[in-house]
Structures are given as C-alpha cells and as structure tokens.
Amino acid sequence: MNERYQGRTWLTGDRAGESTTDQRLLDNRGPSDWVHTDPWRVLRIQSEFVEGFGALAELGPAVAVFGSARTQPDHPTYAQAREVGRLLARAGFAVITGGGPGIMEAANRGAREGDGTSVGLGIELPFEQGMNDHVDLGVNFRYFFARKTMFVKYSQGFIVMPGGFGTFDELFEALTLRQTRKVTAFPLVLLGTDYWCGLVDWIRDTVLEHGAINPQDLELLHVTDDPVEAVQKMVDANRDELAAEAAAARATADGAGRTEDPDAGGSIAP
Numbered sequence: 705m706n707e708r709y710q711g712r713t714w715l716t717g718d719r720a721g722e723s724t725t726d727q728r729l730l731d732n733r734g735p736s737d738w739v740h741t742d743p744w745r746v747l748r749i750q751s752e753f754v755e756g757f758g759a760l761a762e763l764g765p766a767v768a769v770f771g772s773a774r775t776q777p778d779h780p781t782y783a784q785a786r787e788v789g790r791l792l793a794r795a796g797f798a799v800i801t802g803g804g805p806g807i808m809e810a811a812n813r814g815a816r817e818g819d820g821t822s823v824g825l826g827i828e829l830p831f832e833q834g835m836n837d838h839v840d841l842g843v844n845f846r847y848f849f850a851r852k853t854m855f856v857k858y859s860q861g862f863i864v865m866p867g868g869f870g871t872f873d874e875l876f877e878a879l880t881l882r883q884t885r886k887v888t889a890f891p892l893v894l895l896g897t898d899y900w901c902g903l904v905d906w907i908r909d910t911v912l913e914h915g916a917i918n919p920q921d922l923e924l925l926h927v928t929d930d931p932v933e934a935v936q937k938m939v940d941a942n943r944d945e946l947a948a949e950a951a952a953a954r955a956t957a958d959g960a961g962r963t964e965d966p967d968a969g970g971s972i973a974p
C-alpha cells in the first residue's frame with residue numbers, strides 16, 4: 705500500500721500515489737489546478753495579513769469611520785462625515801475607512817483637510833469602484849475577515865454613521881468584540897440619532913427584554929448627533945496615546961528644526 709507524508713499530512717492509498725508538491729513545482733507542464741486549492745489559498749490569506757500589518761504598523765492612534773457607500777456628496781450626512789474626519793485629524797487621529805465612496809470618501813476627505821493621515825482599507829468586490837481620491841495610505845484586500853482584523857487592530861474606536869448591511873456588519877463585529885472583552889476601552893459612537901434610534905430601541909426593548917444581552921451591554925453604544933461629541937469620546941478614551949504621539953511628532957519636528965502645530969494631539973477645537 706502506498707503511504708507517505710506530504711508536509712505534516714499523512715497520506716495512504718490512492719492519495720499517496722498523487723504527485724508531490726515539489727514534483728508539481730518542478731514539472732512546469734504538470735497540472736496547475738492545485739494553485740486554486742484551499743491550502744494554497746491560506747498563503748494568499750497570510751500574505752494579506754503580512755501586507756496589512758506591514759503597511760499599518762506605524763500608523764499611530766486611529767479611529768475608523770463607517771457608513772454607507774451610497775451617500776452622495778450633496779447629502780447632509782456626507783458633510784457631517786467630512787467634519788468628523790477633519791475633527792479626528794485635528795485631534796491627532798489617523799482616519800481609517802473602507803476607502804470607497806459615500807461616507808468613506810467624506811471622512812477621508814475631511815482627514816486630509818485636517819492634515820491627518822487618511823487611510824483606506826479597500827475590499828475587492830464584483831462592483832468595486834476603486835479607492836476614493838482622498839486616501840493617502842491604501843491597502844486593498846480580497847478577504848473581508850483579513851480587512852476586519854486591520855480595522856480593529858489599528859483603530860482605537862469606531863464612529864458609525866448611517867449605512868446599510870456593510871455598516872451593520874462592521875458595527876456588530878465591534879460590538880461583539882467589546883461585549884466579549886476581546887477589545888477593551890474601545891468607544892463605539894453611533895452618529896445620527898434619527899437613523900439609529902430604531903435599532904437602539906429594538907435592542908433595549910426586544911433584545912434585552914428577551915434576555916439575549918445584559919443591561920450593561922447597552923452602555924457599549926453611545927448615540928449622538930454632534931460630531932464634536934463623537935470625536936471627544938475618542939479623545940477621552942485615548943488621551944495617553946494621543947499625548948505620546950504628539951510628543952513623538954514634536955521630537956521629530958525639533959530634530960528637523962521645525963515647529964509642530966500646537967493644535968495637534970488631543971485638541972478638537974474646530
């Protein structure tokens with residue numbers, strides 16, 4: 705009976721008779737379908753994590769802004785997201801979005817206007833439109849789960865604006881991570897009381913009533929209409945990180961003989 709190891713996998717019978725990985729590698733006229741199999745896919749997934757970690761490692765304090773890809777530039781929510789991006793940047797945060805249109809574009813635009821770092825974590829979609837024009841640091845992902853890890857790992861809080869299923873997915877992922885204490889001290893702000901009150905009421909009146917969450921879980925969400933209040937929540941939860949980042953920026957500027965912007969690093973003055 706045929707039997708052999710393939711890496712750490714033990715094969716017997718017909719499976720052991722199949723060509724080995726290095727045979728396939730060295731035989732340039734051999735079958736090529738193996739490159740589309742799951743074991744190979746793992747390397748591609750791994751490369752997304754490696755690239756994401758590499759690109760974002762030195763980002764500094766950051767806040768992710770989520771919301772609808774469909775919001776048009778003439779909609780009041782677009783202007784509000786732009787203001788959020790600008791205030792976050794002025795407070796010393798990098799702004800991370802999905803890099804797409806709508807609210808993402810508005811927040812990236814505001815971040816750039818506030819002289820902050822504007823980050824886009826794009827996703828390959830069948831109807832993809834590419835990265836918006838206001839992204840300074842963009843990383844594109846094939847896999848939602850790799851991209852989601854980057855949002856959570858490199859953000860110190862989320863501001864969630866009106867949106868659809870994609871936005872709900874991002875909100876509930878963060879909410880679950882907070883509830884299960886996989887992330888701590890991670891403020892979650894819902895901006896837009898009219899838009900979000902139906903959901904928050906349902907969570908309180910139905911989900912809590914049903915016993916599916918604890919009363920203290922409700923405290924994980926903060927709802928407001930005020931961009932300044934939303935950004936202040938992020939500042940309050942991240943004072944030490946912002947101060948350290950501002951000190952590092954001052955040291956770099958001093959070294960280069962420049963004077964650092966006194967507004968940067970923890971202030972949210974308009």
Ligand SMILES: C/C(=C\CNc1ncnc2c1ncn2[C@@H]1O[C@H](COP(=O)(O)O)[C@@H](O)[C@H]1O)CO
Binds near residue numbers: 769
């Ligand atoms: C639908 C359209 C473009 C899609 N392009 C996207 N690019 C990047 N990120 C996206 C895109 N669409 C959704 N997302 C992510 O989900 C959230 C928005 O989803 P929603 O269903 O629109 O609320 C957003 O925060 C992104 O992270 C062009 O019309």
